[in-house]
Amino acid sequence: MPVTASYPSASPTTMPIDPERIERILELTDRPSSDEVHAVLEAALELQGLSPEQAAVLLLADPSDEGAIFRAAGEAKDRIYGNRIVLFAPLYVSNVCSNNCLYCSFRRDNREIQRRVLSLEEIADQVRILEDMGHRRLLLEAGEVPHAEQLDFILEAIETIYATRTETGSIRRVNVNIAATTVEAYARLKAAGIGTYQLFQESYHRPTYERMHPYGPKRDYRYHLTAMDRAMRAGIDDVGLGVLFGLYDYRFEVLALLCHAEYLELEYGVGPHTLSVPRFRPADGVDFEPPYPVTDAEFKRIVAVLRLAVPYTGIILSTRESAELRNELISLGVSQMSAGSATQPGGYRRGAPAGEQFHKADERSLDEVVRDICKLGYLPSFCTACYRSGRTGERFMHLAKPGDIQKLCRPNAVATFEEYLQDYASPETRAEGERLVAHQLDLIEQDTVRTSTERMLERVRSGERDLYV
Secondary structure, X not given: OOOOOOOOOOOOOOOOOOHHHHHHHHHHOOOXXXXXXXHHHHHHOOOOOOOHHHHHHHHOOOXXXXXXXXXXXXXXXXXXXXXXXXXXXXXXXXXXXXOOOOOOOOOOOOOOOOOOEOOHHHHHHHHHHHHHHXXXXXXXXXXXXXXXXXXXHHHHHHHHHHHOEEOOEEOOEEEEEOOOOOHHHHHHHHHOOOOOEEOOOEOOOHHHHHHHOOOOHHHOHHHHHOHHHHHHHOOOOOEEEEEOEOOOOHHHHHHHHHHHHHHXXXXXXXXXXXXXXXXXXXXXXXXXXXXXXXXXXHHXXXXXXXXXXXXXXXXXXXXXXXXXXXXXXXXXOOOEEEOOOOOOOOOOXXXXXXXXXXXXXXXXXXXXXXXXXXXXXXXXXXXXXXXHOOOOHXXXXXXXXXXXXXXXXXXXXXXXXXXXXXXXXXXXXXXXHHHHHHHHHHHOOOHHHHHHHHHHHHHHHOOOOOOOO
């Protein structure tokens, strides 16, 4: 239950997006030629990113050019991040909320769900369950309650998560997705050792945003939109952006998302660490039909264009999407996925009361997701080394943009994956995984890196844990 503004905090003089610019781009980019599309793709594969104007060419391209767009997106992702897929789980600590967002089950007026605020003991219980699955990275989530003292609860929850350990492991990184707040509150979150701070704009289209948020502190469009400015000024250099697709025209939303990323890069020298791409999903007590539903085909295009436009960023996919579609989207640029998720407080304990934020489309366990990723030839990763080695913000981008980050990512991903195989995997998953690990070693070109990775694997197989470079 995050704090909201209890006193004014300065906002930037320049807004993160200019809606008139976005509308002009869409109007001027109508029906781009195949030659224009391929010129943009050639620029995209230089891995320097695309302007919103260039990205619009790919968004509005004819379906006959889609295959080329998809192939380029896969190539860009592979050159920056390799074939690893980072796995995490959400941890909802409260579904009590003062907002009345039309699309959300946690909305204040929903009487069909049971409201819960987990105690610290219950949070520790949930963490132990997640650790026993094999998770090492969590995303803390909560409803919004406009009381400044509630920030203390979030900070206590983070401390509890880090302090809770089982015989085989602990949570090594807590990312946080809570409501827009003040510079002072963000500084306290930073001091608590969070990883990435996520906040989705839901819709960058202001009239839509205000219709979707008729009541509550979240209704303040400008305050919400400038939250990342306050987080950056507080010292949080890894931030995650996102929109909820279905609320407004996806073409406007994608370009606005890219304008926001461009703004952060120009204003603070660091773009977003992650981009999330949730689509609306039904939920108990939500009588809402998205006015701009996004088809699977459109959704694939969105993911591919984001990968090409912001090649250095992690693209996050949740269990809102089906297992089949999630598997397919990995090849189009997704680099992070939630797995084995529960979307209500206490949801990892069997028999938890109803109260999901949304109905999941992917009900696979973590082990099943890991096995499927292996079968697709991708490397499941539980790595948190960059956060813990100080490779965040500008330092991370310095390595990510030229593709040098994967020189560290592959050894660390292999080591953390081997931990999972040794401690948690089913026999079938372990067999698939060990074959994949052997193949990953073959892909390491530098002899010294391959040798050091083999030594890390030997140490993990001998019982050591939490090894990274």
